Amino acid sequence: MSLYGINKWNTTDNTTFEVTNYELECLRKSAIVHKNARKHLQQILAKSPEISYTEICETVEHKVNELFQSLELIGETLQLRSLGTNKKKGMGFPVGISANHVAAHDSANIGDKRKLSKNDIVKIDFGTHYDGYIIDSAFSVYFDNKFDNLAEATHEATMSTIKMVGPDTYISELSENIKEVIESYEVEIDGVTYPVKPVKNLGGHNIKQNTIHGGSLILCHPSTDPSYKNQRIEENTIYAIETFASTGKGFIVEDYNLESNHFMASDFNSQPKLVFDISKKALQYVKKERGTLPFASRWAYANLSNSKTMAGLNELANKNIIKRYPPLVDVKGSYTSQYEHTIYVSDKSVENLSVSDDY
Ligand code: MN
Ligand code: MN
DSSP states (O other), rough: OBBBBBSSSSOOOOOOOOOOOOHHHHHHHHHHHHHHHHHHHHHHHHSSSSSSSHHHHHHHHHHHHHHHHHHHHHTOOOOOOOSSSSOOOOEEEEEEEEETTEESSOOOTTTOOBBBBBTTTEEEEEEEETTTTTEEEEEEEEEEEGHHHHHHHHHHHHHHHHOOOOOOOHHHHHHHHHHHHHOOOEEEETTEEEEEEETTOOEEEEEEBBOOOOOOOEEOOOSSSSSGEEEEEEESEEEEEEEESSHHHHHHOOHHHHHHHEEEEESSSSOOOOOOOOHHHHHHIIIIITTTSSSEEEHHHHHHTTTTTTHHHHHHHHHHHHEOOOOOSSSSSOOOOEEEEEEEEOOSEEEESOOOSSE
């Protein structure tokens, strides 16, 4: 939990982060990979909603790796400089697949058999990174045009908010815009008309190297916390601008009845005694392959090839060495949508790094 409700990822890193040409080049390469990988997935989804969560994850992950490889083949690689992780490029965080009332942080579990259905609205939210410089971008997928207005509410909110951003912009004004745009919509789903609500306790954030949530929040609704009024966008910074809309309460909670599949290191320095051997192996995986980048339980399982992987992750989470990020849900029966882009704010302009002709 953060000051303003549920922060999507906790952060412990308060080091200053200045964007240089090198960092921008890394981000632009991550962005090329993100755009092409999501287009590949979109083409598959356009054929049929009959696809499993596992297939969606594997499709994106394979494509991301392949695209980073081909950048290398055409000589587009940079001399990777500062290495926070041994994995120098690849997935920035797990492939989010969050259906209907689930707004964020669901994905394929280990051995997941769930499939999409034609009545779902699904938020696909994944990250690519090059030397820890992360592109965080998300879109909503659905197979029935009854969801058009719900999706359009967040698409318009995200795009119009990006247009307002500049150095020194008050973050509360961005939140006010998100709220107003989303509340200007209503949506009729299966004969019921719903006002569309912004999800109050979700929003965008700044991004630092190897740190998906840099500490600043841009909520979908102005916070009542007095300090929120004084916060401004800082120049020479990377932000993810993301908006969420809902036909439910417009307020999300962590759902621990659903299996957690998103994890991230929380404290590598704490050294509690680990009971299971698999926990020690899982910790080695996290340190070596992910560092402070989020990871999926599936990835740890694939790396360790051990059926007890989940027990290892659970021990690490219970001892606060890593943290679970369970699915974030509005009320059952509601529907949510999301759009997100990663932008670079310089002293004189804003570059939308992840925008393309799809969204
Ligand atoms: Mn995201
Ligand atoms: Mn984000």
